[in-house]
Structures are given as structure tokens and as C-alpha cells.
Amino acid sequence: MRSVKIPVAAAAVAALVLAGCGTTSDKTSGASPGASKSCKGADGKYTIGMSQANVAEPYRQRMDDDIKTAAKDVPQFDVKFADAAQDNAKQVADVENYITQQIDLLIISPNEAKPLTAVVKKAYDKGIPVIVLDRKVEGDAYTGFIGGDNVQIGREAGKYIAEKLLPSGGNVVELKGLAGATPQAERHEGFVEGIKGNPKVKVIAGASGDWLREKGQAQMDALLKANPKIDVVFSHNDPMAEGAYLAAKAVGREKEMKFTGIDALPIPSGGIKAVEQGRLAATFTYPTNGKEAIAAAKKILVDCGTIEKTQTLPTQTIDASNAAKVYAEENPNG
Amino acid sequence: MTDVQDKAVAATPVGQSSAGVAATLFRFQSVFGLIAVFIAAIIFSPRKNGDILFISADNLANVVRAVSEIGIIAVGMTFVILIGGIDLSVGAVLGLAAVGSAVLMVENDWGFLPSVVLVLLIGLVFGALQGIATAMIGIQSFIVTLAGLQIARGLARIWSGGQGVAIAYGDGPNEAPTSFALLGERTFGGLVPIPVLIFAVVAIAAVVFLRISAFSRHLYAVGGNEKAARLSGVPVVRVKIAVFAICGLLASLAGIVHAVQLNQGSPNDGIGYELDAIAAVVIGGTSLAGGRGSVAGTVAGALLLGVLNNILALNNIDSNIQLLIKGLVIVAAAALQRLRPTS
Numbered sequence: 049m050r051s052v053k054i055p056v057a058a059a060a061v062a063a064l065v066l067a068g069c070g071t072t073s074d075k076t077s078g079a080s081p082g083a084s085k086s087c088k089g090a091d092g093k094y095t096i097g098m099s100q101a102n103v104a105e106p107y108r109q110r111m112d113d114d115i116k117t118a119a120k121d122v123p124q125f126d127v128k129f130a131d132a133a134q135d136n137a138k139q140v141a142d143v144e145n146y147i148t149q150q151i152d153l154l155i156i157s158p159n160e161a162k163p164l165t166a167v168v169k170k171a172y173d174k175g176i177p178v179i180v181l182d183r184k185v186e187g188d189a190y191t192g193f194i195g196g197d198n199v200q201i202g203r204e205a206g207k208y209i210a211e212k213l214l215p216s217g218g219n220v221v222e223l224k225g226l227a228g229a230t231p232q233a234e235r236h237e238g239f240v241e242g243i244k245g246n247p248k249v250k251v252i253a254g255a256s257g258d259w260l261r262e263k264g265q266a267q268m269d270a271l272l273k274a275n276p277k278i279d280v281v282f283s284h285n286d287p288m289a290e291g292a293y294l295a296a297k298a299v300g301r302e303k304e305m306k307f308t309g310i311d312a313l314p315i316p317s318g319g320i321k322a323v324e325q326g327r328l329a330a331t332f333t334y335p336t337n338g339k340e341a342i343a344a345a346k347k348i349l350v351d352c353g354t355i356e357k358t359q360t361l362p363t364q365t366i367d368a369s370n371a372a373k374v375y376a377e378e379n380p381n382g
Numbered sequence: 383m384t385d386v387q388d389k390a391v392a393a394t395p396v397g398q399s400s401a402g403v404a405a406t407l408f409r410f411q412s413v414f415g416l417i418a419v420f421i422a423a424i425i426f427s428p429r430k431n432g433d434i435l436f437i438s439a440d441n442l443a444n445v446v447r448a449v450s451e452i453g454i455i456a457v458g459m460t461f462v463i464l465i466g467g468i469d470l471s472v473g474a475v476l477g478l479a480a481v482g483s484a485v486l487m488v489e490n491d492w493g494f495l496p497s498v499v500l501v502l503l504i505g506l507v508f509g510a511l512q513g514i515a516t517a518m519i520g521i522q523s524f525i526v527t528l529a530g531l532q533i534a535r536g537l538a539r540i541w542s543g544g545q546g547v548a549i550a551y552g553d554g555p556n557e558a559p560t561s562f563a564l565l566g567e568r569t570f571g572g573l574v575p576i577p578v579l580i581f582a583v584v585a586i587a588a589v590v591f592l593r594i595s596a597f598s599r600h601l602y603a604v605g606g607n608e609k610a611a612r613l614s615g616v617p618v619v620r621v622k623i624a625v626f627a628i629c630g631l632l633a634s635l636a637g638i639v640h641a642v643q644l645n646q647g648s649p650n651d652g653i654g655y656e657l658d659a660i661a662a663v664v665i666g667g668t669s670l671a672g673g674r675g676s677v678a679g680t681v682a683g684a685l686l687l688g689v690l691n692n693i694l695a696l697n698n699i700d701s702n703i704q705l706l707i708k709g710l711v712i713v714a715a716a717a718l719q720r721l722r723p724t725s
Contacts, residue, residue, distance in 0.1 A: 103701070131701035136644050136651070141448045145695040148441045150430050162548040163644035227544050 087352035094153065094349045096127045097146035101159035101183070102134040105259075106287075107336065110313050111157060111181065114338025122346050136163035143167045147174060153349055155341050157181040165189075177348045179355075181337050183230070192344055192355040194337045198234035201310055201332050201363045205235075206242015208330055208365055209280050210249050213306050217248025218279030221271050223292055225284040226258045235284050235310060252278070257288040264288030268295035281307045286319030286331055293327045310334055312366045314378030323371040330367040337361060408722040411715065412666040412682035419686050423693040435696060443573050447643075449688035450581035451476070451636045453681060455655060456662040457588045458632035460680045461625045463663050465605045466672025467523035469626065471512065471530030472633040472659055475505055476652035478538040479637025484547035484647025487558035494561045502634050508534065509630020513623035523626075531656070538649035546648035549641065566642040577639045584632060588677040601625065605672030661708070662687055665715040667722075683715075 088094075096119070103109045112129055119125045128151070132139030136159050144167060146154055154171050158164040161184055169189035172178045178190040209220060222239065225232035243249045253271055257264035264283060271278070272295060281296075283289035289309035296302040306329035312319040319331035340361065347353045366374055407414070427436030435441060455472045462469045479501045486497040508530065515526045550556070551563045568575050592598040600621045603611035612618045636655075641647045666683030668675025690711060694704045 128698040129700075130695060130698070133701070134650075135653070136646070136648070137448070137451065137640065140644070141444065141691070142695060144444045144448075145441075145692065148435050148438065148444065149428060149696060149698075150435075160546055160646070160648065162546065162646040163648075166645065 087349055089352060090124065090350050092124055092152075092349065094124050094126065094345075095149070095151045096125055096153045096155060096345055097143075097149070097151040098127055098129045099139055099142045099146065099154065099156040099158075100129060100131050101139065101157050103131045104134070106313055106315060106317065107311055107334070108157065110315060110318075111336035111338045114336050115155065115342055116338075118339040118342035122342065122350065124350055125342070125345070132159055134159055136160055139164060140167045143171060147171050147176065151176060153345050154178045155181060155345065156185075158183045158185055161185050177345075179341050179344050181341055188357070191348065192357055192359065194340050194344065194359045194361065196334045196337070196363060197360050198231045198334075199238040199241075200360075201334060202235035202238025202240075203242040204238075204363055204365060205282060205308055205310060205330075205332050206239040207245065208242075208332075208367075209282060209308060210243040210246035212367075213280050213308070213329060214246065214249050217246065217250070219250055219252045219275065219277050220280045220282055221268075221275065221278055222251055222254040223264050223267060223281060223283040223288045224254055224256045225288075227256050229259075232256075232284060239282060257283070257291065259285050259288065261287035261291040264291030265295045266291075268292035269298075272296060272299055272301060278305045280329075281305060283307065283309045285309055286311045286313070286322060286328070289319070289328055289331070290322060293322075308332075312364070312374075314375055320366055320371050320375045320378070323366050323368060324375060326368075330365060333364040333366065335361040335363075405722070408718065409667065409676070410679070410682075411718050411722075412679045412686060415665065415715070416682045416686040416689070419689050419693075423689050426693060426697060428696055436693060439573055441692070441696075443568070443575060443578075445688045445692045446578045446581075446685070447575040448691070449684050450575070450577040451640050451643075452655060452658045452662060452687070453581045453684040454584050454636040454639065455633050456659040456666075456680045456684050457584050457677055458629035459656075459659045459663050460588070460666070460668055460675060460677050461601065462523070462629045463605075463660075463668050463670060464601050464672060464675055465622060465625050466608070467516065467622070467625070468527065468660070468670075469509075469512070469523065469530075469629045469633075470527040470656050471508070471534055472629065472636075473652035473655035473657075474531045474534035474538065475508055475630055475633035476637040476640055476655055477649055478508075478534045478541070479505055479634040480641040480644075480647035480651045481538045481542040481547060481649050482647070483562075483638050483641045484549050484558075485541055487562060488547055488549055488556055491555055494559045497562075498638060501638055502631055505634020505637070506627050506631040509633070510623050510627035512630065513626030516626065517619040517622035535649065542647065542649045544649065546646045546650075549645045549647065562642060565639065577643060580635070580639060584635070585677060585681045592677060597621070597624070602673055605674070607673070658687065661712050664712060664719075667715070667719065669719060686711075 098115055100108055100112055103112060115127060119127045130142035132142055139159050143156065154176050156168060156178065165186040168178055168185045172189045180190045180193045182195050184193055224236060253275055255267040255271060257267045264287065268291060281289065281292045283292060286309035289307045293302055293307050296305060307327065309319045309328050309331040312331040312333040314320050319328060322328040323331055340359065344355045347355050423436045424434060427434045429435065459469055459472065482501040482504060483497055486492040486500065512526050512530045515521050516523045549558045551558050551560045565576050600616045603616050604618055604621050608618060640651055662684035663680050664670065665686055666679030668679060690708060694707065
């Protein structure tokens with residue numbers, strides 16, 4: 049349904065937006081025990097196990113889909129998928145099953161860091177290269193980590209609101225993700241930094257919508273009653289931003305304010321379409337890294353190379369000026 | 383009285399001699415089911431270099447280790463279902479116990495024994511209170527434990543500050559004693575995990591307890607016909623409170639095992655575990671109407687689910703199809719119950 053997105057175009061736009069904040073890397077993992085052992089080169093056949101924290105979130109379903117799509121272009125790869133359904137214990141069992149199956153490489157997006165650390169190390173110590181996506185594990189017993197930078201994304205959103213949406217100041221309400229979740233804290237931290245440049249921007253209220261559309265809507269109902277003047281709603285993800293929009297629309301106030309989200313999934317129910325259709329003023333991409341994970345796997349298994357220990361992918365601002373174009377690029381086959 | 387006792391005796395393993403071949407088959411449906419699923423797992427197991435991956439020692443150890451938490455809970459659940467009740471709070475109590483172990487040992491620097499004892503006590507008291515609410519106030523156990531689920535989850539979130547509490551081991555401050563880590567280790571040639579041993583001890587203790595104690599007869603009597611049991615002098619209220627207390631205690635024990643296996647106590651642990659435990663009990667042949675069933679059946683039921691989970695995962699069956707297959711197995715087990723001849 050969708051092939052690889054155009055990296056050049058994406059990189060160009062990202063470079064414009066980020067002005068120099070691109071891919072960063074720490075040290076390379078030359079000593080990875082898995083890399084040398086598993087590589088049989090281009091003639092080999094490789095089974096890759098992908099352990100996903102849950103597929104209930106559209107973002108994670110898209111991550112699986114991106115991996116599936118990218119793997120189609122590598123004939124040597126056969127990718128298996130497991131869904132841990134948000135249960136750490138199930139994800140541990142999923143990885144153990146992959147070890148039993150003697151997979152050639154493990155891709156994992158952990159539900160939580162601490163409970164998955166031991167089993168990831170177990171796989172790594174058995175010589176299976178491990179690529180960790182989006183959420184980290186503790187220690188350094190993995191081959192490479194690929195993820196977005198939530199602080200950076202929050203900062204971009206804050207700057208956009210302070211400079212583009214409210215240059216002469218205004219009232220902002222913040223709809224936060226699940227309390228206690230790392231991305232929630234990091235997006236908030238970045239956002240606060242991002243709006244600092246414009247002291248006339250005031251955050252007048254905040255509420256937690258737990259990442260959920262319906263919760264975002266309910267919280268916004270209350271925020272609307274309590275605050276007669278709201279200029280911008282900054283939401284930690286697109287579904288909550290959509291919920292907030294619905295709440296404002298229900299009381300006829302949606303035109304008074306602008307809504308921004310985060311994630312920008314290139315799917316019909318995602319943030320890019322919401323921007324295109326005018327409900328959201330902007331959203332900021334949080335890359336799924338699926339394509340990058342397969343590229344890294346190819347480097348390790350087929351090219352017998354090494355990968356960067358940490359690969360941080362840049363965010364991209366999506367607003368009315370580029371939404372349709374980016375959506376088309378991400379879904380070249382419609 | 384005689385009616386109740388007949389029913390009770392027929393349901394206990396002691397009364398087996400009077401049962402017909404068909405009844406025996408039905409009584410041990412979960413054991414036969416387990417054997418069938420096990421054989422199927424061997425047949426459908428992926429192979430690598432001639433080895434059948436399913437029956438590799440490592441994999442079988444993984445299967446029983448993954449089953450042990452649900453198994454421990456399911457033993458307690460069997461008691462509750464035998465008296466015609468249900469306990470929906472066990473998953474949340476597991477979360478509360480996991481959080482409790484982590485907070486006490488890591489943040490409050492408590493020792494291994496006092497922490498474990500207090501956490502077990504919390505589960506016991508929590509269960510007993512639910513028992514009191516059903517037995518003395520007369521609220522249905524479904525409602526009481528539904529409320530209990532919310533309360534335990536709320537307590538777990540408050541106690542942990544809404545976040546998972548990571549467990550590091552050592553002698554320093556903010557470290558759990560290394561003796562706690564031993565609970566998750568492997569033993570017997572490095573193969574059998576301690577959680578499996580705990581599950582085995584719990585299951586054997588429950589089976590023995592049901593065979594030798596008078597409490598067992600009371601249990602089946604209350605489940606078979608509560609009114610008749612009361613009239614014949616069975617201390618119904620006490621039995622009910624004890625049963626819910628045992629169930630809470632075992633859920634709490636499972637929570638301790640959970641925390642040590644994941645090196646973390648998270649307030650969101652154990653969501654949906656009550657349903658897996660109920661499934662194990664139902665597959666084990668225990669009637670949801672109460673009065674009929676056995677712990678041995680539940681153990682076989684839990685293992686059956688574990689083997690099924692494992693073989694579906696080893697074959698990389700799509701997770702949505704896995705749900706479907708497990709659902710069908712539960713329906714099939716319940717359907718077999720309907721066919722079972724009444725003694």
C-alpha cells in the first residue's frame with residue numbers, strides 16, 4: 049500500500065524546520081556481539097522478530113506497518129510480529145519465544161524500560177543483534193537505539209506557537225499525556241522552553257487527557273467552562289487535539305482558538321489529515337522509525353556492517369503549507 | 383443434607399470410585415485437553431536443525447514460568463468459584479502487591495521478610511474485607527470485587543505515585559535486598575524457575591488442603607446449595623470470608639512473584655489477569671455455578687492456556703487470531719461442561 053517515503057524531501061524540510069538539529073549519534077557499536085556472528089551477507093535468509101508494546105495505539109500500528117513495508121524491499125528478510133498488549137510480562141514472554149525460535153535479529157519497542165531490560169540483554173548476550181525503537185531499555189546491552197526526541201518536539205511546538213500562532217501574545221491551554229509517562233514529561237519540558245522567547249504567551253491551564261481522544265474532549269469541556277478566553281490549545285498528541293476541537297465545536301467556540309497536536313501520523317485518521325482539513329493549525333512529526341529500523345537491520349545482517357548506538361530522528365512541522373504534500377509523500381500509492 | 387453431601391463428595395477427588403467412565407472423562411477434561419494441546423504443540427512446533435523447539439528445556443521452562451503468576455491466582459479463584467462467587471479484583475491486587483513490595487524494599491528500605499509478610503497480609507485483609515461485604519452485607523461478589531478492583535488499583539497508584547517503581551538490588555539505600563532477587567532465579571540445574579516452584583507448592587497445598595480438611599466439605603456445600611448448607615450447620619459466613627481471604631492472599635503472592643520477575647512494581651500491572659485466571663478455572667472444569675470442580679483441573683487449565691499461548695507465539699500466529707483461538711478454547715471447555723452428566 050505504501051512504499052518508502054522520499055528521504056531527500058523529508059530531510060530537506062526537516063533541515064529547514066530544525067535549522068541544524070538533525071541526526072545525532074554517540075558512539076558506534078563496533079563491539080556488538082551479534083553483528084559479526086549473524087551476518088551471512090546478501091545470500092543469507094534472515095528471520096527478524098518484532099516485539100511491539102501494543103497495537104492499540106495507531107502510532108504503534110503504523111510502526112509495524114512501516115517495518116512491514118520497508119522489509120518488503122529486502123528479499124532476505126522475513127519479519128514476525130508480536131503484540132504485548134501493554135503487558136510487560138507478555139512482552140518478556142514474546143522476546144523469550146523469539147529467542148527459542150533462534151531469530152537472527154530482534155527489533156523491540158519496549159512497553160517499559162526496566163522490566164524489559166533483562167530479557168533484551170538475554171537476547172543480546174546470545175548473539176542476537178537488538179534494535180530498540182522509540183522507548184529505551186536500561187544499560188547498553190543492545191545494538192542500537194532509534195527514537196525521536198520528545199524534548200525537541202515539544203520545543204518546536206512551543207516555538208511555533210510563540211512565533212507563528214501568537215506573535216502578539218495570548219492564552220494557551222496544555223492538554224498533557226498520561227501522567228508519569230516519559231514522553232509526557234519531555235514534551236512538556238520542551239514546550240515550556242519553546243515558548244520562553246515570547247513572554248506575552250501565557251499558559252493559563254493544563255489538564256491530563258491520558259493520550260486519549262475522548263479524555264481530551266472531556267478535559268477540554270471543563271477548560272472551556274473555566275476559561276472564557278483561550279487562543280491556542282497545545283495538545284501532547286493529535287487524538288487529544290481532535291477531542292479538544294470537538295469540545296470547542298460543541299459550544300461554538302472552535303473558531304476563537306487554534307489547535308496543535310503531536311505525532312502527525314500519515315493515516316486517514318491521523319494528524320496530517322486533520323491539518324489538511326483545517327481542524328488543527330499544526331502538528332509535529334514523531335517518527336515511527338520503522339523504515340530506519342529495517343535499514344539498520346539490513347546494515348547489520350546483509351552488509352555485515354555496524355550501526356550507530358543512538359540514532360535520534362528529527363521532527364518536522366506540519367501546517368497548512370505542507371500537509372497535503374507530506375501526506376502524499378508518505379503514502380505514494382494513495 | 384444428603385443431597386448436598388453427595389454433590390460435595392462426588393466433586394472431590396475422593397469420590398471418584400462411584401463415578402462412571404464418562405464422568406471421569408469429563409472430570410479430567412482439562413488434563414486430557416492439556417495432553418491433546420501438548421501433543422499438538424509438538425506436532426506443530428517449528429523445528430530448527432532437527433530440534434523440536436517447543437520441547438526444548440529452555441522453552442518448557444519459559445512456558446511454566448509464564449504460567450506461574452496466573453496459575454497462583456487461578457488456584458485462589460478456584461476456591462471462590464467453588465462457592466459460586468467470582469473475584470474480579472485479583473489483577474488489581476497483584477498490581478497493588480507488586481507496587482507494595484517495590485516501595486517497601488526500595489523506597490522505605492524494609493527487609494525482605496517484613497516486606498513480603500506485610501504485602502501478603504494486605505492481600506489477605508483486602509480479600510477478607512471483600513468476603514465480609516459479600517457474606518455479611520449480602521452484596522454479590524461480582525459487584526464487591528468490581529469495586530475492589532477499582533479500590534486496589536487506586537491504592538496502587540497512590541502508593542507508587544502513579545509510576546512504576548524500579549527495583550535495583552544491593553545493600554545500599556534505595557536497593558532491595560538481594561535475597562528478594564533470588565525469588566526470580568532459576569534452580570535445579572539452572573532450569574526450573576523459583577516462581578514455578580512457588581506455583582507448584584501453592585497448587586499441591588491447595589489440593590492436599592481440599593482432601594484432608596473439613597473446610598473442603600463446607601466449601602462444596604456452600605457452592606452446591608447455600609441455603610441447605612446453612613440449614614445443615616455449615617458456617618457459611620466464615621467459609622465465604624476465608625475463601626476471599628485466601629484468594630486475596632494468593633493474588634498478593636502472585637504480585638510479589640510478578641515484581642521480582644520484572645524488577646519493577648507498576649500500578650498498572652495485572653490488568654486483565656482476572657480474566658485469564660477465570661479462563662484457567664473454567665477450562666479446568668470448575669462450574670461457574672459453584673459446587674463442582676477441582677484445583678488439579680485449574681492447574682491443568684492454566685498449563686493448557688500457557689502451552690497454547692506458547693505454540694501460537696512460536697508459530698508467529700497473528701495476535702488477533704491468537705485471541706480468537708483462545709476464546710474458542712474457552713467456549714469449547716464451557717460447552718463440555720454442559721454435556722457433563724450430573725452424578
